Amino acid sequence: MAEEKKPEFSWIEGLSICLAMIGVQLSSEVMNQWGTYFYSPSAGVGRTIYVSVGLVGYIFIIGTTWDAFSSPLIGMWSDRTKTRRGRFAFLSPAGRRRPFIFWGSILMIFTAIAFWFPPVEGTSFTNFLYGTVLLCLHWTMFGLALTPLNALGPEIARSEQARVRIGIWTAIGLIFGLALAAALPGKLIVLLDPARVADTYSAIGYRRLATLLALVSFVLFQFPVWLIKERYDSEAVASEQLPTFSGFVEAFRNRLFLIYAASFFLFTVGFLAAQRVLPYWVEVSLSGDEGMVTELLLPFIVMAVVSVAAVSFIARFLHKKWVVFLAFLIITTGLPCIYLIGVSHIEVGTKQLLAKILFGYCGIGQGFMYAMMTPMIGEIIDYDEACSGQRREALYNGLSGFVWKASMGGSVFIATQSMNFFGNSPGKALGVLLVGPIAGLFGLLGMIAIVFYPVLNVVQKEHENSPAEVPQDV
Numbered sequence: 136m137a138e139e140k141k142p143e144f145s146w147i148e149g150l151s152i153c154l155a156m157i158g159v160q161l162s163s164e165v166m167n168q169w170g171t172y173f174y175s176p177s178a179g180v181g182r183t184i185y186v187s188v189g190l191v192g193y194i195f196i197i198g199t200t201w202d203a204f205s206s207p208l209i210g211m212w213s214d215r216t217k218t219r220r221g222r223f224a225f226l227s228p229a230g231r232r233r234p235f236i237f238w239g240s241i242l243m244i245f246t247a248i249a250f251w252f253p254p255v256e257g258t259s260f261t262n263f264l265y266g267t268v269l270l271c272l273h274w275t276m277f278g279l280a281l282t283p284l285n286a287l288g289p290e291i292a293r294s295e296q297a298r299v300r301i302g303i304w305t306a307i308g309l310i311f312g313l314a315l316a317a318a319l320p321g322k323l324i325v326l327l328d329p330a331r332v333a334d335t336y337s338a339i340g341y342r343r344l345a346t347l348l349a350l351v352s353f354v355l356f357q358f359p360v361w362l363i364k365e366r367y368d369s370e371a372v373a374s375e376q377l378p379t380f381s382g383f384v385e386a387f388r389n390r391l392f393l394i395y396a397a398s399f400f401l402f403t404v405g406f407l408a409a410q411r412v413l414p415y416w417v418e419v420s421l422s423g424d425e426g427m428v429t430e431l432l433l434p435f436i437v438m439a440v441v442s443v444a445a446v447s448f449i450a451r452f453l454h455k456k457w458v459v460f461l462a463f464l465i466i467t468t469g470l471p472c473i474y475l476i477g478v479s480h481i482e483v484g485t486k487q488l489l490a491k492i493l494f495g496y497c498g499i500g501q502g503f504m505y506a507m508m509t510p511m512i513g514e515i516i517d518y519d520e521a522c523s524g525q526r527r528e529a530l531y532n533g534l535s536g537f538v539w540k541a542s543m544g545g546s547v548f549i550a551t552q553s554m555n556f557f558g559n560s561p562g563k564a565l566g567v568l569l570v571g572p573i574a575g576l577f578g579l580l581g582m583i584a585i586v587f588y589p590v591l592n593v594v595q596k597e598h599e600n601s602p603a604e605v606p607q608d609v
Contacts, residue, residue, distance in 0.1 A: 151358035153308035158355030160312025192551030198270030203540035210533025232283035239280030240356035246273035247349035286528035289513035306505035321429035402581025405574035407546035434495035442502030465500030467578030473571025
């Protein structure tokens with residue numbers, strides 16, 4: 136009688152990754168979405184400007200550059216960690232991934248809160264230095280938790296079908312996390328700021344929100360630490376340990392990774408640039424405040440969830456690269472509408488309605504993209520394993536993080552410099568509006584790049600710790 140094949144991962148493990156991904160968004164998107172605006176809000180509306188608009192972008196460029204280089208190093212460190220129980224096992228679990236997630240999520244509590252307390256109440260270079268240092272520290276702790284967390288997905292799901300399922304769990308967590316981290320804060324900032332009663336603005340709402348989300352994200356990161364069993368056993372796998380930095384060299388010879396990196400870098404530069412100007416666009420074009428950001432993102436979240444539900448069906452007929460291409464196409468065609476809606480002479484209520492429709496449309500592409508990220512990076516890891524004999528989930532997730540952080544730095548530069556040169560005030564909003572068409576151009580370049588991603592036939596050996604056979608183009 137044939138032995139019944141067990142699922143590659145349990146629903147509890149899938150759920151724990153889903154919950155942790157919500158924590159990922161709470162730990163990153165609040166800073167990405169609101170950090171620039173908090174330190175350098177719109178001019179002439181009564182808010183405290185801590186750093187000039189021409190300088191604030193460099194806080195995030197330096198911070199994301201630091202993160203981009205530190206994430207692959209953390210990934211290499213995690214990959215080379217022995218899975219046997221270490222000397223501090225009484226404080227955290229053993230393994231290559233879970234101890235990093237455990238300690239990183241603890242240290243993030245402090246950096247996530249401290250960032251919102253610039254020392255000078257006014258425009259000052261001291262605030263620039265403070266924000267830069269705190270952001271670099273935060274991204275270091277964030278990478279310590281995120282890079283090994285991302286490595287767990289491809290590690291516990293080795294087949295194509297399992298990776299689509301774990302990708303859906305991941306996408307659901309990222310989407311709901313985005314709802315909490317990008318949409319809900321707009322309302323909470325207002326509700327948690329007692330000064331709004333007197334029609335003035337203060338930093339209290341941002342600081343209370345940061346404290347709340349830091350604590351919640353810490354709890355969410357703990358679920359995979361205690362509920363996922365790591366599959367890889369460094370003591371059981373007899374493979375030669377290659378020189379420390381050989382993985383970096385081989386990664387940049389991996390054609391799958393190079394195409395993946397180029398396409399996501401180009402697309403994300405544009406997509407995140409539009410995200411950076413969202414609070415400004417809402418204020419100068421739609422006559423709204425932080426609460427209006429929440430209203431725009433609600434249809435985005437709803438449509439993203441609906442599209443995730445359709446991914447497993449679509450993936451039966453389309454290769455993953457074409458699902459990603461479709462995601463890029465949807466979002467890219469929507470981005471220039473930021474300019475078109477902004478310059479239109481229709482009434483404000485109609486503008487706001489069109490903006491909500493636009494965000495719902497882009498949410499479809501976001502859901503597709505989130506669901507395909509784990510299957511794509513998993514295939515890249517398999518391809519590397521077939522060529523090198525090494526299993527390096529964390530390194531490739533760290534390098535993927537490098538790509539995303541590099542694109543974040545580029546997006547901040549585009550957004551802040553456009554506003555610096557062409558304006559970000561109600562009477563001079565061209566700098567905000569131009570980001571839409573620029574973002575669309577970068578999205579188009581990303582679409583062209585992903586077309587060159589090859590369709591491979593990956594053959595996985597039965598034993599979970601055995602390397603995959605060399606993939607072939609089909």
